[in-house]
Amino acid sequence: MLRTSLLDLLPRHTKGYLWISFLVAVFLLMALSENGVLVPEALTTFPRTQLEYPEVEYSVQSLSEDSTSPEAEVSTAPASKSEDVLVEVVEAPLAAQEPAKSHDVSTSTGLDPKDVVILVKTGATSIWRRMPAHMSTTLGDPSLTPNVLYYSDCEDNINGNPVIDVLANVSATLKESPDFALYHRAKEVADANLYLESGSMDGDFYLPGGWRLDKYKFLPMFAHVAATMPGKKWYIYMEDDNYYFWETLYAWLATLNHTAPIMVGSPAFRLGEDFAHGGSGFAISGPALAQSFGADPQLAQRWEDYAREQCCGDQVLSHVLHQKGVQRERGLDGGGWAGLQALPTWRIGFGTWNWCSPIMNIHKVHQADISRLHVFEREFKIRNSKKANLPPIRYRDIFQSLALPHLTSTRLEWDNFASARHFSSSSDPDVSSSNSPSSANPNPDPNPSSSWSTKPWFSRDACEQACKDWDLCLSWKYADDSCSLDHTAALGRRIDEGIRMESGWMLDRIGRLEELECEGLEF
Structure with a gap:
């Protein structure tokens, strides 16, 4: 007798529908279980760590203080606390562990940022490589830098920040000069969907001549700001490869007489004239601007011919x-150090001479440097968050955070820029006199290397020993028959020039720099 199940009595298509319904139910249960809907929290065996993100406000900077445009500020809400995330707990960098205490800039520095205008000079060949990083860090903070004007040789707009073509109103005669070839070509390139980024992506395009064009921007920049934003205490000039420590700079400017017609900056010299070095940055007082470009709106045009030469x-x-x-203020000259200086972090020589001195900027920065310096500043503020006022940044702070962690006893194919004392066989008077027959030395040494082995230029070991023998020596480098020593320590950089070079540092002596006590500064 054959057994017949209930399923056997159903039509074939009905059985198909039942199987499909069964499979759908299985997949639905799996999905609900995977998302924790059918699994009680008490039965969850995985440890859960909730990620919390600090509230961050992003804003598009405006020179208008009473702007209420809904596009002017966009806030991002913190992550929902109801969302559990399975993660491995990893200690975050200091800058991400907690928000830095917001010191009131005016109280901490003695200078209200609203009394300052920042003039940023960039160019068509570098603007998109540097300015977005600046605008997303310190130049994007309205509490720190509320008044920023961007000047270039081509009109543009970056994230809502207008970029002024500062050369638009120079004379037709000047625009016809060969120096303006880049100016005209850059506009053609922009209209042709090519990009002046000097990279390796499709569409990248390179134009020479930026340096020749750059010198013409200075006078029109200050003529423009004198006409559009007069009456401020200070006008700070900044190039796009410069990074300012704004609070330290403000604190220094607050000690100077902003009512006097002065210019402040690092000294430079040409044609017997003393002037403020642009790459390091400088500032002009309100009265200095008023009695020059403010009093004479045509001043820039009248000096065009001089600029060409x-x-x-x-x-x-x-x-x-x-x-x-207008005179350059020389109050900080002659101290052997520079508050406004012209070097990148890896090129600065650190030592007792500048250890406790304030530093207000880093020059020759790339995008990565801007990011690293911004993180460094944030961590510096966190470490000093319990202090009433934010202290100025000193050279020692840069060294401890950005140089010291990367120093080792020696590095091959590396240049640490040691240069205070130099030794080479070609400049050693003993070499020619001991190995060349002469009336004074008729019998030269047949094996001079035996007596030269202690010369610093003879070997890397002899060079290192020379550094050890000089009590002030902190670094040395050796290449071929050339030895250089220095009383400062610079991180340096890797080289590949075909000549084997080795650099070394006296880590014990450098460590003793940490024991130096720094007295309070005047600002």
């Missing part, structure tokens, strides 16, 4: 200001 725009500007009775 000079190499450098910072020298041209200083020369014109000097003719109007």
